[in-house]
Amino acid sequence: DAEITQSPRHKITETGRQVTLACHQTWNHNNMFWYRQDLGHGLRLIHYSYGVQDTNKGEVSDGYSVSRSNTEDLPLTLESAASSQTSVYFCASSESPGTTDTQYFGPGTRLTVL
Amino acid sequence: GENVEQHPSTLSVQEGDSAVIKCTYSDSASNYFPWYKQELGKGPQLIIDIRSNVGEKKDQRIAVTLNKTAKHFSLHITETQPEDSAVYFCAASWGTGFQKLVFGTGTRLLVSP
Numbered sequence: 001d002a003e004i005t006q007s008p009r010h011k012i013t014e015t016g017r018q019v020t021l022a023c024h025q026t027w028n029h030n031n032m033f034w035y036r037q038d039l040g041h042g043l044r045l046i047h048y049s050y051g052v053q054d055t056n057k058g059e060v061s062d063g064y065s066v067s068r069s070n071t072e073d074l075p076l077t078l079e080s081a082a083s084s085q086t087s088v089y090f091c092a093s094s095e096s097p098g099t100t101d102t103q104y105f106g107p108g109t110r111l112t113v114l
Numbered sequence: 115g116e117n118v119e120q121h122p123s124t125l126s127v128q129e130g131d132s133a134v135i136k137c138t139y140s141d142s143a144s145n146y147f148p149w150y151k152q153e154l155g156k157g158p159q160l161i162i163d164i165r166s167n168v169g170e171k172k173d174q175r176i177a178v179t180l181n182k183t184a185k186h187f188s189l190h191i192t193e194t195q196p197e198d199s200a201v202y203f204c205a206a207s208w209g210t211g212f213q214k215l216v217f218g219t220g221t222r223l224l225v226s227p
Contacts, residue, residue, distance in 0.1 A: 033214075042120075042203055042217040043158070058214070059115075090157050102148070103215065105157030 003027075006091050006106040014114055019078045021109050023091030031094040032074040033103065034058075034066060036087040043090065049074055081113045116141040116208035120218025127194050128226055135221045137204035138186040146207035147187045148215070149178060151200045158203055162189070194225045 004025040013019050023032065030051050035043040045058030047066040055066050063085060065077045078085055089109045094101040117140040127133050139147075145166040150158035164171045164178045164187065171178050175194075180187040191198055204218040 035217075040219060042118075042219040044217070045214055048214065059216075092157075102160045102163070105150075105159065107155075107157050 004091060004093055004104055004106040006089075006109050008109060009107065010110050012112045012114065013081050015081060015083060017081050019081050019111065021076045021078075021089055021091075021111070023074050023076065023106060024072055025091075025093045025104075025106075026072065027093060027095070027104070028071055029093035029095050029104075030071070031096070031101075031103075032068070033092040033094075034064070034074065034076045035090045035092065036060065036085075037090060037108070038087050046076065046089075047074075078111075081111075083113050085111065086113045087111060116144055116206055116216040118204060118206050118216050118218045120204050120221060122221060123219065124222045124224070126224045126226065129194060129196060131194055133191045133194050133198070133223055133225075135189045135202055135204070135223070136186060137188070137206075137218050138184075139206040139216075140185070141206070141208060142182075142185065144206040144208060147178070147180060148205050149176075149189050150203045150205065150217075152203065152220075153200045161202075191223075194223075196225050196227055199223055199225045 007022045033048045034046040037043050044060045049055050049068040091106040092103040094103045120137045148163035151161045152158040175192045177190040201220045203220050205215040208216045
């Protein structure tokens with residue numbers, strides 16, 4: 001079955017380190033999104049992509065970057081991790097740009113920055 | 115940009131009762147309103163959605179209503195069951211063309227047997 005996976009599921013890192021969170025989907029969806037989830041804030045959009053070589057900033061993009069070299073993957077990089085980036089990160093994908101298609105979410109990555 | 119407010123933050127009901135969660139949005143141009151259910155340790159999962167040209171939509175025990183004039187929409191769950199216990203998020207689409215979602219802050223629903 002097609003699916004969306006995230007790795008690692010849990011990560012502990014230190015302030016200042018670079019961290020990359022992986023997201024892989026097998027639906028061949030054009031759209032991919034990264035969100036962070038914090039208590040009291042719901043889910044907030046970090047970055048999104050509508051296709052290969054396309055990336056866009058979301059609501060809370062400072063300190064994060066993404067790249068889209070193929071349809072299946074959208075890795076999220078924290079260039080220099082900060083304690084404020086301790087959060088649960090969710091990747092999502094949807095089928096077609098320009099529509100309100102369902103977004104399918106991965107299981108999440110819990111990141112702790114010490 | 116869009117802003118979505120969600121109430122209540124927690125909701126406790128007895129099994130068999132109804133539950134209602136309400137959301138308001140700020141951008142009158144928003145035209146898509148999904149509801150997601152998140153179980154512990156999992157990612158959110160779409161349970162129902164509504165578009166701005168429809169006032170109400172039902173799917174078995176779940177319904178969503180939309181009042182465009184007042185800019186609010188609600189999730190109604192009837193005959194609640196313990197397995198309905200989860201966190202529920204509303205969202206509104208924001209922007210034109212390629213659409214992004216803005217989420218509410220979530221409602222933790224607890225259904226007691």
